[in-house]
Amino acid sequence: MKENRLYRDFFLHFDILVMVGIFLVVLGFLFTMELSLFSLLFFAVGIVTYMFSEYLTHRFLFHIKSPKNPFLLNLIKRLHYDHHKKPNDLKLLFLPIWYSAPNLFVLCLLFYFLTGSMSFTLAFTTGILFMFFVYEWKHYVAHRPMKPKTRFGRWLKKTHILHHYKNENYWYGVSTPFVDVLFGTYKEGSDVEMSETAKDLEKRA
Known part of the structure; x- marks a missing residue:
């Protein structure tokens, strides 16, 4: 596959474009404010918050036991189960905007209530x-x-491939595997047994 096509598939994906738009709006408003070292500090807090929320969401929400409620099952299938069945399906690679945008809004609203600072x-x-x-x-x-x-x-890619094809109970940190180290879910691939449910999370007991 041509490299230009690969980049285009990412940067022109609808969900990415919408989030880029949100990012530019937020950045535009930020630059109208009086910035300080605290602004840089809270930028870093946002980064760290996402690192841990990525891990915790992946482990405890996306990998929950298969819900009995049909609506919840379809929801979690779209968010993650189907991605494990078809790991390379482009339509299932990105977090859908109907999930990302509301979560961002709620999280940032809570942060505003905590700090009182726009x-x-x-x-x-x-x-x-x-x-x-x-x-x-x-x-x-x-x-x-x-x-x-x-x-x-290359290490990041390797750990995520192991999560999909070796054992889904390890390597939850897609962009930050060091969080797996903190929570004990990072292992060398050779130290982990092959899981029969890595590609079908619905069958997990």
Whole structure:
């Protein structure tokens, strides 16, 4: 597959375009505010928040036991189960906008209530969105015929491939595997048994 096509498939994907639009609006408002070192601090807080929420959401929400309620089952299938069945299906690679945008809004609204500062909230939101794009890109690269140029990038791709094809109970951090180290879900591939349900999460007991 041509490299230009691979980049186009990512940057022109509808969900990515919408989130880029949101990012530009937030950034525009942020630059109208009086910025300080605290703005940079809360930008970093947003990045770290996304790192941990990515891991926790992936592990405890996307990998929940198959719901009995048909609506919830269809919801989680679209969000993640189907992605494990068809890991390289482009339509299932990205977080849908109906999931990403409301979650972003609620999280940032809570942050505003905690700080009472619009500039700090916008800085926090910018950090969240920055890490969101890092996540989406790293996830995209992991499933597309692309070879990362750095050793770190190749490690990220390797750990995510192991999550899909070796054992779904490890390597939850797509863009930040070091969080797996903190929570004990990072292992060397050779130390983990092959899982029979890695490609079919609905069959998990």
